[in-house]
Amino acid sequence: MNIVISIVIVLILLGVLASMHELAHFWVAKLLKIKAFEVSLFVGPKLLSWKRNDVDFSIRLIPVGAYVRFSEIDEEGYVVKSDDPHLLINQPRFKRLLVALAGPVMNLILGILIFFLMYCFTGFVSTDIGNPVPGAQTAEVASEYVERDTIVKVNGARVYMYYDFSYEMSTIDPADDVVLTLKSRETGRLYDVTLEPVQKRKPLLLITVESISTENEYHGWKIYSVDEEQNNGNPVLQAGDYVTHFNGVSVADEGFEDYINNLNDDSITVTYVRDGVENEAEIIPVYQDYYTDRGIVLYSYAVNSPANFFKAFAYAAKMPASMTNFTIRGIRDAIRGRVKVYNLVSGPIGIASVVNDVVEDEQDSIGDKIYMLIMLGGIISIALAFSNLLPIPGLDGVQILLIVVEMVIGRKLSEKAEGRLTIIGFVLIILLLIFAFVSDILTIIFGFGT
Incomplete structure (x- = not known):
C-alpha cells in the first residue's frame, strides 16, 4: 500500500512542478503579447475546462506533466502556418529565447524558495x-x-x-x-x-553496551554483548554484566574517554558486577591504530533575526551551484572509480523508491516526513531546471540551442538541419531513459551502487 502512496506522491509532485514550469512559459509569453492557444495542467482526459481571452484552459486527470500550445492546429491535427505577428514562431529571437528560458528559470526559483522557506522554519x-x-x-x-x-x-x-x-x-x-x-x-x-x-592507537574493549549512561545502582555500563575475540578468544565479561572500572578508573569519570584512548598497557584490570557481586579480572586488549x-x-x-533571514536566502540561492558542483564531482569520481555510475542517474522509479523509504520510516514523525518530501520537491525542481536545458526533443534545451545558433549565424536553420538535431536529441533521451530505468531497477533489486 505504501508503494502506491509513494507513486501517487511522486506523480503529484512532478505534475505540480511541471505545471508551474509550463505556466511560466505562458505568463512570459503573455507579457510579451505572444498568442497562446491552449494551457493544460496535467495530461489525459479533461476534468475541467474553460476558455478565457481566446485561450483554452484545462485541468486533466493524470498529474504527470503539463503543456502550453503556441501554435494553431487544424481539424486533422496539423500545425497551421501563418504570418500572424503574434505567433511565437514569428517573434524576434530574443523574445522566443525569453519564453523558452521561462520554464527552467521558474523551476530554479521554485527550488530556491522551497529551501529558503524550509530554512526559515528549521534553520x-x-x-x-x-x-x-x-x-x-x-x-x-x-x-x-x-x-x-x-x-x-x-x-x-x-x-x-x-x-x-x-x-x-x-x-x-x-x-x-x-x-x-x-x-x-x-x-x-x-x-x-x-x-x-x-596517528594514535587505542584499545578495543570488544563489548557492546546497552547505553553509555551510568545512572544505575552500580554506576557502570550494562553489557549487551561480548565479542568472541575478547581476551585472545577467552572472553571474561558476559552479557548482563555491569562494567564499572578499568584500571581503577570509573567509566563514569568525566575524563574516562581520554584515559582509555591513551592507554597502552599489555593488560587491563576490569572491575565488573555480575549477579550483584563485584569482580575483578585481567583482560588482554586488542589495539587499533587510528587518526x-x-x-x-x-x-x-536559526532564522530569528533580519540578518539571518537574508543569510538564509543567500544560502538557499547557493543550492543550484551546490547541486551542479555535486553532479560534476560525482561524474569525476565515477570516472576515477570511486563511485558506481548507477548512483549518478535516477528516474521516476528511483524517486518513488526514495519517497517510499520516507513514507515507511516508522521512526520519523509526520512532520519529519513532510519536511523530507518538501526538501525532495526542492531538489527535483532544481534538477528539472537543469535537465530542461538539455538539447533533447520535448525539452526547452532544443529550442534554446536552435535560437542561440540562429543568433550566432544570423539566420534561421534549415528544416533539414533542425531535423538532424532532433533525431540526435531523440536518440540521446531514449538512451538516458533506458539507463535511468535500468539504474533504478538494479539499485532497488540488487543493491548496485550502494
Whole structure:
C-alpha cells in the first residue's frame, strides 16, 4: 500500500512542478503579447475546462506533466502556418529565447524558495567554521583561523553548502592532510589552514553496551554483548554484566574517554558486577591504530533575526551551484572509480523508491516526513531546471540551442538541419531513459551502487 502512496506522491509532485514550469512559459509569453492557444495542467482526459481571452484552459486527470500550445492546429491535427505577428514562431529571437528560458528559470526559483522557506522554519547548517574541538586537529591550528569564517574550498575543490562540503570530506582518506580555504568574515581575504592527522592507537574493549549512561545502582555500563575475540578468544565479561572500572578508573569519570584512548598497557584490570557481586579480572586488549578526528564543526543558524533571514536566502540561492558542483564531482569520481555510475542517474522509479523509504520510516514523525518530501520537491525542481536545458526533443534545451545558433549565424536553420538535431536529441533521451530505468531497477533489486 505504501508503494502506491509513494507513486501517487511522486506523480503529484512532478505534475505540480511541471505545471508551474509550463505556466511560466505562458505568463512570459503573455507579457510579451505572444498568442497562446491552449494551457493544460496535467495530461489525459479533461476534468475541467474553460476558455478565457481566446485561450483554452484545462485541468486533466493524470498529474504527470503539463503543456502550453503556441501554435494553431487544424481539424486533422496539423500545425497551421501563418504570418500572424503574434505567433511565437514569428517573434524576434530574443523574445522566443525569453519564453523558452521561462520554464527552467521558474523551476530554479521554485527550488530556491522551497529551501529558503524550509530554512526559515528549521534553520540551516552553514559552511562557517565553529570552535575547535579539544584534542582534534582543529585544536592544533586554532590560532590560525577565526570562528565563523566561511569554508570555500576543501583541498582545492570549491564547496558552496554543507552537502558538497560533506561529500568532499567523505572522499579524503583519514591519513591525508586536509587544506581548508577560508574566507574572512571581516576582510573577505582568503587564507589556508592545513589539518594534519596524528596517528594514535587505542584499545578495543570488544563489548557492546546497552547505553553509555551510568545512572544505575552500580554506576557502570550494562553489557549487551561480548565479542568472541575478547581476551585472545577467552572472553571474561558476559552479557548482563555491569562494567564499572578499568584500571581503577570509573567509566563514569568525566575524563574516562581520554584515559582509555591513551592507554597502552599489555593488560587491563576490569572491575565488573555480575549477579550483584563485584569482580575483578585481567583482560588482554586488542589495539587499533587510528587518526585523530579532524573536529570540523560547522555553524547552524536559526532564522530569528533580519540578518539571518537574508543569510538564509543567500544560502538557499547557493543550492543550484551546490547541486551542479555535486553532479560534476560525482561524474569525476565515477570516472576515477570511486563511485558506481548507477548512483549518478535516477528516474521516476528511483524517486518513488526514495519517497517510499520516507513514507515507511516508522521512526520519523509526520512532520519529519513532510519536511523530507518538501526538501525532495526542492531538489527535483532544481534538477528539472537543469535537465530542461538539455538539447533533447520535448525539452526547452532544443529550442534554446536552435535560437542561440540562429543568433550566432544570423539566420534561421534549415528544416533539414533542425531535423538532424532532433533525431540526435531523440536518440540521446531514449538512451538516458533506458539507463535511468535500468539504474533504478538494479539499485532497488540488487543493491548496485550502494
